[in-house]
Amino acid sequence: MVTKGLPQLRMVDTPNGPITYTLTRKSVKNLNLRVDARGEIMVSVPLRCSVKQADSFVQEKSGWILAAIRRQDRRQAEPLPPVSREECARLLGEALVRVYPLVEPCGVAFPSLKLRALKSQWGNCHWAQGYITLNTALARCPEALRDYVALHELVHFLHHDHGPGFYARMDALMPDWRQRRKTLKQYSGALEGRAKGSEHT
Ligand SMILES: [Zn+2]
DSSP: OOOSSSOEEEEEOOTTSOEEEEEEEESOSSOEEEEOTTSOEEEEEETTOOHHHHHHHHHHTHHHHHHHHHHHHHOOOOOOOOOOHHHHHHHHHHHHHHHHHHHGGGTOOOOEEEEEOOSSOSEEEETTTTEEEEEGGGGGSOHHHHHHHHHHHHHTTTOSSSSHHHHHHHHHHOTTHHHHHHHHHTTGGGSGGGOOOOOOO
């Protein structure tokens, strides 16, 4: 049986690959499924429903779920209004200060920060010179996304490429970074020249 009231994170294998979903037991009549704005899969089931029934439900609906997630990935978010140069410097400086403590214990020195209106990158890391560049367009993205890019660039001081070590470190320091990266793609309209890039060096 599902633990009463408390949402439970489940992972099931489906014909379309593994799917992780949040299962909640409620006083509802039917099994309900929705993909929320963050692309997370929420399933609510009647109180008497077993975990196995819930898993089978998700397996049956896996095609629909993946199509819904793909639709969301393509959706574009409206960037926040433009800000002044000073405000941009403050917002991005604050992002760096917020996430730096995550890499400080790994021996990363606090870097210099340069701001540029890059066309196709959200940021990059000049690890040999000890500075990172953040795209001024990040000032028009939500705070969680500014933090994600700042951390991505900081982690490049430890792992220069995008090898398994890099991703393992991101997983350890910011477990939801993949979700943030996905959301960031919806803000590509904030980039000057609307380049589609959302990857960083
Ligand atoms: Zn990178």
